[in-house]
Amino acid sequence: MNGEILCKGHVTDLSQPLEIDALHAAALADALKAAGYSRCAAADIIAELAKPGCERSYVGRVATSLLKRTAVQGLVAAWAGGDLGSAVAAG
Numbered sequence: 001m002n003g004e005i006l007c008k009g010h011v012t013d014l015s016q017p018l019e020i021d022a023l024h025a026a027a028l029a030d031a032l033k034a035a036g037y038s039r040c041a042a043a044d045i046i047a048e049l050a051k052p053g054c055e056r057s058y059v060g061r062v063a064t065s066l067l068k069r070t071a072v073q074g075l076v077a078a079w080a081g082g083d084l085g086s087a088v089a090a091g
Contacts, residue, residue, distance in 0.1 A: 015053035
């Protein structure tokens, strides 16, 4: 899976423009702020992820990486807890 994650039961290509809700964008912005990007806001994340991967700034690429990492961690945690089917269905 090169640049793809499982989302709501189907594979999502993270190099394509993505729509993300404000709640998840705010969580990504908070993670970036904790990493030193103090001016990063949810609106910045939404705008960056709406671009194709090749047009994203460094912040957009980091947000994409965080999305991929949290998706994989969620699947691993569900697998370890014996609830992989629910995690895949929920995406």
